[in-house]
Amino acid sequence: MSGQCAQEAQPGLDPRSRLLCALGLCVAVAVCRSWPAALAGLGFGAACLALNSGRWGALARRLALVNVFFLGLIATVPLAVPGDPLLRLGSLAFTREGLMLALHMTAKGNAIFLIFWGLVQPLSPPRLGSALSALGVPDKLCLILSLTFRYLDLMRHEWDRLVTAARLRGFTPGTSRRAWGTYGLLLALLFMRAMDKSAAIHQAMICRGFDGRFRSLGGLRWRAVDTALGVAACAGIVLVAVLERGSA
DSSP states (O other): OHHHHHHHHTTTOOHHHHHHHHHHHHHHHHHOOSHHHHHHHHHHHHHHGGGSOSOHHHHHHHHHHHHHHHHHHHHHHHHHSOSSEEEEETTEEEEHHHHHHHHHHHHHHHHHHHHHHHHTTTOOHHHHHHHHHHTTOOHHHHHHHHHHHHHHHHHHHHHHHHHHHHHHTTOOOSSSHHHHHHHHHHHHHHHHHHHHHHHHHHHHHHHTTOOSOOOOSSOOOOOHHHHHHHHHHHHHHHHHHHHHHHHO
16 A cells, blocks of 8 residues: 555646546547557557556556457457458358457557556555545445455455465365365355454444545645646547547
8 A cells, every 4th residue: 555655646646637537538549449549549558657657567467467358359259240251260250350350459458458557556545535526426436436445455365364274274275066165165254254344344434433425634636737637638539539530
C-alpha cells in the first residue's frame, strides 16, 4: 500500500482527472473500428505508463495473462468469420478477415489495459473511493469497491494459511476425490472466516461513527497538471475520432 501511495504522490495528479481521462480514452479506443485508431490507442497506453513509475515486472506478468485470453481469440475467431481462407482444417477455414479482426481486438484490449494500468492502477483504494464519490458515484457502491479491493488481498493470505495448514497435516494437492473434498472444506472455512471478519469490521466501523457515507481523510485538489492531463486526453480522443472518420 505504501508503494502505491508513493507512486500516486509522485505525479501530483488528482484521482478524478485520472479516472475521467482513463474512461474517456478507453471508450474512444473501445468503439473504434480502424487500425490507425487502434494503433493510436496503443500509443496512448504506452504514454500513460509514464504516469505509473515502477512495477514493470508486475506489468509484464499481467500483460502476459491478458494476452493469453487474446491468443484464444486469435485461434478461434478466424474459424468463425467468413472470408479468404489462409488455412483449412477439415470443413473449417482459418480466414484472413477473422485473423485481422482478432488482431484488431487484441490491439484495442492491450491499449485499454495499458491506459488503466498507467492512470488508475496507482490509486490506492481510499483515493479511488473518494474520487468515485466526488464524481457522483453512490456512496454504497464506492464503499463496496474500496472494501472489496482492500479485503480480497486479505482473503488471499487467509487462503494461503489454510492451504499451508492442510499441507502440514498431510494434505497433498491433486485431482482425486479426496483432494476435491478437502478443497471444498477449505473453501467453506474461508467463507466462514470471511463472514466473521466482515461482522467484526462492521462493528468496528459502527463504533467509530460509520453512518453509511463514504469519507476520506485525504482531500482532493484539482491542479494545473490535472487540467493539462485532461486537455491531452481530449486531444487523444479527438485524434482517435479523426483517424476513425478518415478510415471510414
